[in-house]
Amino acid sequence: MEDRIQRWQKLLIINKHQVTNLETSFDLPEQHIIKVDCERTRGGMLLPEEQNTLELMLTHFCKDKGITYKQGLNEICAPFILMIREGLPKISAYHLFRQFVEINLTTMFSDNEFRPLQAFFLILRLVLRYHEPRLSAFFQMNRISPELFSSSWFITAFAFKLDNLEVLYELWEEMLRESDPLFLVYISVAFLQHVTNLIIDKEDYLVAQAISQLGFDSIEELHMILPKARYIKKNMPYSIFVRLVNFNIYNLDTINSSIKALENEFCLTVPPQEVMIRAFPESKICMCKFKKCAWCAKRLKDLPLIILDCRQGKEQEFGVFPNTSLIDPNIYKNVQAILDFPDQFAEIRGIFHFCLMGSKEFNKGTFDINETISSDTNKTMMVIDNLLQAFLVKGFPYVSLVEGGFERCHDFALNFDLALDNHQPEFCLLCTPNGKKIKSLLKEKLRYLNCRGNKANSPKFERTRSSSVEPHQIYEIDDVDTGFYKCRLYDKHTKSLSNESYDIAINKMFFTVGIVRNYGGESKNIIYHGRLEKLYKIQNKNKEQRIVGFYFSDHPRSLFFQFETHTDARTCMGQATKYCKMLNN
Incomplete structure (x- = not known):
């Protein structure tokens, strides 16, 4: 025992500025509950004087931490009380108890709703499903949730389940060496693996009760369970281990979001x-x-x-x-x-x-x-x-x-500039999300057209590279299926509009931008004219915006326009999409 106490004092790193006097009055609102719990802790193993010491330590701890007493603290504290029999000073026993809770159960008893315990249940469910899917399915089929059998495992770090103090001390020392707040989960899964054959043959309504009554009270059993727990922890992708730790279940400021996230997880x-x-x-x-x-x-x-x-x-x-x-x-x-x-x-x-x-x-x-x-x-x-x-x-x-x-x-x-296989950004729904309505429709068509370099039926005209250059191609449009939309050219870099007002004309074959009339008359200045198959993306970041961008595979720059109304912008996009679908079909 002396060697163990020395090891624990090193593992727990007792603060030199810890309290030096435990004397306090027994005046907590829940004092009667504390007293009753002390009398029945560890099945009456404690002597009357030790019960008084336990009540003193629990009362001082609650006042020291500013928390309300909660059942389970008595089971954690009692093993340290029993170390006093081996010569450990009472104040040192308190320091070890306080530090053990601080390291291994941190805020378990600080939260009146036991939210860290809820998180433990959820993580146990996920880890059990990952390592023991059949046992997980068995529990699921019989509507046995972790709450029904594992509460005392997490609240008391198995102290309530283990009558053999030597087994408990060795288990706790292993937890201290692991320095992992979730090691209790891995021990729990390992324990369930260890007792699987003892529970699967039980009647459905007896399974939860059977699990809650099982324990491991021999060093030999512990030595079988601990390697399993280490293997469970090790036998997960490192990223899963990190992700579980990052839920930080003892952080009461973020515990609600952690619980919500865990509740939404079907598996790891x-x-x-x-x-x-x-x-x-x-x-x-x-x-x-x-x-x-x-x-x-x-x-x-x-x-x-x-x-x-x-x-x-x-x-x-x-x-x-x-x-x-x-x-x-x-x-x-x-x-x-x-x-x-x-x-x-x-x-x-x-x-x-x-x-x-x-x-x-x-x-x-x-x-x-x-x-x-x-x-x-x-x-x-x-x-x-x-x-x-x-x-x-x-x-x-x-x-x-x-x-x-x-x-x-x-x-x-x-x-990170990592290249995907067969990745084509111009057609990728994630690279160009705002153009997804037409990308999937035009992909095969565009690929085919680009491969064969088809320019048949295209008008002979000269396109300008910028609206600052005077457009001079004359083109007549007289298709009764053509839609016309008033707009101005928009420069997305300078966020400025052209002085001239233009028309966008869309029919079942062509997309034209310029000053357009249906029937004869004066000349029309054309900014762009091309086949509709060349359109591979439409960008409109906000449905309420009047600014829309059009991307053509045969044009070096995207063309952005500001429409006169929101309705015009949406209608133009809808018509372009409709005709693209017709072409694709």
Whole structure:
């Protein structure tokens, strides 16, 4: 015991300015509850004098921290009281107790709503699903939530469950050495692994009760559970570990947002950095200068991870990340293909980790396999939801999602100048989001036209490079399907308008800008005239703005115009989109 006390004093780093006198009056509003708890703590193991010391320490602690007493503190404090029997001074026992709570349970007892405990439940649910999907599914099927069996594990750091003090002391010392606020979660999952066979055969209504009654009271059992806990912690992509720690569940200023985020997580999630490390193993994806940051240190020591690009085929055409696996497009055609999808990885189940990447952020999943894939819903989201369920049902551990999907990874890659395979920015929905209505329609058409260099039926005219040069091409438009819109040229760099007023004329074949009339008369000055197939992007950042930009593959600069009214701007964009669809079809 003496050696342990010395080790703990080093691990807990007792502040020299700690209190030196524990004397205080027993006058807290909840004093009666404290007294009753002290009498029954550790099954009556404490002597009357030790019970009085326990009440004194708990009362002083609550006053010292400015908190209301909460049950569970008594179970944490009692093992330190029992160290006094081995010669530890009473004041030193208090210091160890106070520092242990400060390090391992930080604000657990400072919050009247026990919000850190709520976060523990949510993280346990996610980590259990990642490492033990079948046990997770068993709990889910029987409506057994972590709240029903693990409250005392987290509130008392297993003190309430362990009668054997030697086991408890060794467990706590391991926690101190780990210096990880979430190590309790990994111990909990390891304990559940250890007792799985004792609970799965119970009647449904007895499962939660059976778990709550189980414990591990031998050093031998502890020595089986601790390696499992370390392996659970280690056997996750480093980015998942970092992400869980960054929820910072003991920070009461941010705990509400952390709980909300955890509630929306269907499974564990990896950030874009993880995808970048796999896709570009030779590239630097961090901002450190000397390759000493955690990402640099861990990138060569990580786990086998398969990133499954679950976007639809037409989305994959806009670019893919190297070293990722594209799912078979047939998976979008029927649910059976989804159910069968995990079977191809049966031989590496439990060895490889799988990460599913959709188009965007994944919304919280359902708990049933959708039997139909509706065209009215986001198909990619639904397929991912069903794939997660299929992996879960078939007992695949180590399944996660990419945070933010391809969209977030795409932005991350561009920020670090990392090149995607087959990436064409002019057609990419993410590079040109405001032109997405027509990009998908014109992509194949534009590619075809650009390849063959088709200029048939194009009028012979000379285009100016700037509105400051006098346009001189004369052109007559007499198509009854032509729409006309009054506008002024807009320079997006100087944010200025032209003095002249122009007309935009759009018909089923051509896009023309100039001074235009339908029927004869005086000459018309043309700024631009070209085939509508050349239009690949329309930009209007705000639907209420009158300024619209048009991008043509045969024109070196974008053309921006300010329309007379918001309605004109929207109508012009709508007509251009409509005719582009007709051309594409």
